[in-house]
Amino acid sequence: MVILISKSSILIAFLIILTACSSSEPTKVIRNTSDLSPLLSTENDDGFKTAITSREFVFPEDHGPHPDYKTEWWYVTGNLKTKTQRKFGFQITFFRWAVSPNSQQSTSQWASNQIYMAHFALSDINNQTFHAFERFSREALELAGSKSESFKVWLLDWSLKSEGKQFFPLELNAKQDNIEIQLSLNSSKPPILQGDKGLSKKSLTRGNASYYYSFTRLATQGKITIDNETFDVAGASWLDREWSTSALEKSQLGWDWFSLQLSNNEEIMFYQLRKNNGKIDPASSGSYIDTNGKKTHLKHNQVIIEPKTFWKSPSGTEYPSSWDLNIPSLDMILNIKSYMNKQEIDLSVRYWEGAVDIKGKIGANNITGHGYVELSGY
Numbered sequence: 002m003v004i005l006i007s008k009s010s011i012l013i014a015f016l017i018i019l020t021a022c023s024s025s026e027p028t029k030v031i032r033n034t035s036d037l038s039p040l041l042s043t044e045n046d047d048g049f050k051t052a053i054t055s056r057e058f059v060f061p062e063d064h065g066p067h068p069d070y071k072t073e074w075w076y077v078t079g080n081l082k083t084k085t086q087r088k089f090g091f092q093i094t095f096f097r098w099a100v101s102p103n104s105q106q107s108t109s110q111w112a113s114n115q116i117y118m119a120h121f122a123l124s125d126i127n128n129q130t131f132h133a134f135e136r137f138s139r140e141a142l143e144l145a146g147s148k149s150e151s152f153k154v155w156l157l158d159w160s161l162k163s164e165g166k167q168f169f170p171l172e173l174n175a176k177q178d179n180i181e182i183q184l185s186l187n188s189s190k191p192p193i194l195q196g197d198k199g200l201s202k203k204s205l206t207r208g209n210a211s212y213y214y215s216f217t218r219l220a221t222q223g224k225i226t227i228d229n230e231t232f233d234v235a236g237a238s239w240l241d242r243e244w245s246t247s248a249l250e251k252s253q254l255g256w257d258w259f260s261l262q263l264s265n266n267e268e269i270m271f272y273q274l275r276k277n278n279g280k281i282d283p284a285s286s287g288s289y290i291d292t293n294g295k296k297t298h299l300k301h302n303q304v305i306i307e308p309k310t311f312w313k314s315p316s317g318t319e320y321p322s323s324w325d326l327n328i329p330s331l332d333m334i335l336n337i338k339s340y341m342n343k344q345e346i347d348l349s350v351r352y353w354e355g356a357v358d359i360k361g362k363i364g365a366n367n368i369t370g371h372g373y374v375e376l377s378g379y
Contacts, residue, residue, distance in 0.1 A: 048102030049246040051208035055198040058214060061168050064242070065149025065214075068115065071246040072098050075147070075154045075161055075174060077186070078260065078373040079221050079238030080356050088122035089225055089234060090340060090356025091182055092373070093175050095154045095161065097140075097147060115140035119156040121175045121346065123182065124356050126228060126340045134177040135348040171240075173223075184223035186238050188216045190294035195270065196286065197298075201243070203274065204250045204284045211245035217260070217268040218291050237262050239373065252276050255307065255378015259287075261328065261335070261359055264371040266292040269328075269335075271304050275378060289331060304328050312342040318379050320345070320353045326361075335361035337374065352377045 052067040067073055076094040096118040103114065117140060122133040136156050138145040147154040152171075153162035159175040170187040193215045195201045201213035219238040224231050239260045250256075254275045261269040271287030285301035305328075308321035323338040337357050342357030350374060359370035 003097065005009070011186075047101065049339045051246045052200060052210040052212050052244075053208050055200040056212065058192075058194065058199055058212075060154060060192070062149045063214075064152045064168055066097060066147040067244040068097075068099055069102065070099070070244045072096065073244030074241070076219045076241040077161065077219075077238055078354075078356075079184075079186075080217070080262075080371040080373075081184075081221060081225070081234040081236035083232050083234055087232065088126040088340065088356075089232075090126060091184075091225075091374070092120065092122045093173065093182075094120045095147070095156060096120075098188070106268050113139040113141040115146075117145035117156050118349070119159050120346060121159060121177060121180075122344070122346060122354065123225070123227075124178050124341060124344055126356065129341050129343070131341065131345075132178075133346050133348065134180075144345070154378070170248075171219075176226075179226075179228045181226040182223065183226075183232075184221055184238075186219040186221050186240070188219050189219075191215065192217050193217055193270075193288060193290055193294070193296050195288055198303055202284055203247055204253065204282065206250065209247045209250065211243045211247060213241070213243045215242070215260075215270060215288075216240040217270065218262060218266070221255075231275075237371075239268075250282075252278075253282055253378075255376070257321070258375040258377075259306075259337070259372065260374075261326075261337070261357075261370055261372035263359065263368055265363070265366075265368060269326075269372075271299060271306075271326075273301075273304075273306055289328070299328065303330055309336075312339075313346075314343070314345045314353070316345065316347050316351060318351065318353075320376050320379050324374075332364045333361065333368075335359055335368070335370075337372070339374070353379070 049071045066366045074096045078092045080090055084090045098116040117138050119136045124131050139205050140146045147158040164172045168261050170185050173184040175182050190324055196212040199212050199214055202210040221238040222235040236329045254277050256272050256274050258272040268290040273285045274282035276282050283301050285307050287299040289297045307325045309323045311319050312322040313319045323341050326335045337359055340358055341357045345353045354375045357372050361368050
């Protein structure tokens with residue numbers, strides 16, 4: 002997922018730490034801050050590391066946290082269905098923010114310079130219903146955290162963790178109100194280093210980049226429970242990992258991010274950065290992954306994305322709801338359509354994150370698929 006550190010995201014962390022000044026109470030949830038982003042007009046990244054040059058990725062260490070960087074995330078999306086073809090989409094994301102580059106020096110058990118936020122969403126496609134939830138906590142008293150050895154990232158009882166000593170298979174658990182997912186994920190392809198050997202540049206500004214890798218096809222099975230009714234499901238998921246100390250340029254309005262899993266066992270990732278003047282930023286880029294897991298880098302001018310239809314959400318925001326995506330170098334034309342329009346996350350930050358259906362052609366051959374799209378800055 003291409004969540005850059007937008008002003009609203011930094012503001013959330015800032016407001017959380019303000020509410021966390023008392024050392025005797027857990028962190029409060031801050032809501033409806035998306036309209037407050039203009040209040041934060043400057044950013045101070047002094048003391049944090051930045052993503053400047055490509056690096057050697059080391060596993061399993063890099064699956065865990067990177068506290069020298071301001072933020073990072075573990076992000077999983079997937080399209081699942083039952084044997085009777087009832088379809089579901091899901092998203093769960095764990096975000097870590099460092100409030101300062103140095104560890105908290107305090108005798109309080111609540112003291113921490115690390116803040117965690119998690120989003121959990123489920124799209125019940127057949128019933129056209131959408132559920133989205135949010136949690137916050139400081140990294141204190143084991144309420145939230147992440148670790149590379151016996152990998153685990155968690156926020157209270159929401160967690161993504163290794164089932165055994167190896168990184169895969171992963172176990173994903175989240176429950177809120179009447180919605181629960183219990184899934185097992187196993188990779189059929191190696192990790193994909195996005196961008197330039199894992200350095201994913203977001204603009205021409207030095208250090209405005211992230212370290213970014215993906216597992217683009219995870220065989221997934223497990224259970225989804227809605228209103229005490231449990232469904233056995235199976236399908237495919239996608240795991241993104243990024244960490245950085247970067248921010249959107251003032252000229253960048255937002256992004257459209259696509260993760261597409263095709264029926265021929267190929268995948269496409271592409272993020273399109275949109276500028277305030279309506280043009281596409283040349284920092285936009287992505288990847289094509291073949292059936293053997295080999296990556297081909299896609300530059301901004303190699304992918305043509307044209308929105309075809311639009312949907313106005315209850316928040317008043319208008320989002321694209323279908324697209325034509327054309328990659329001439331691959332002789333690929335895809336029509337991408339949201340399974341359901343109502344997949345807007347309207348919590349502390351507002352963005353659209355939803356399951357999509359794919360139909361198209363590669364050369365003369367028909368192709369189908371599914372995936373996820375994230376829309377920010379609308």
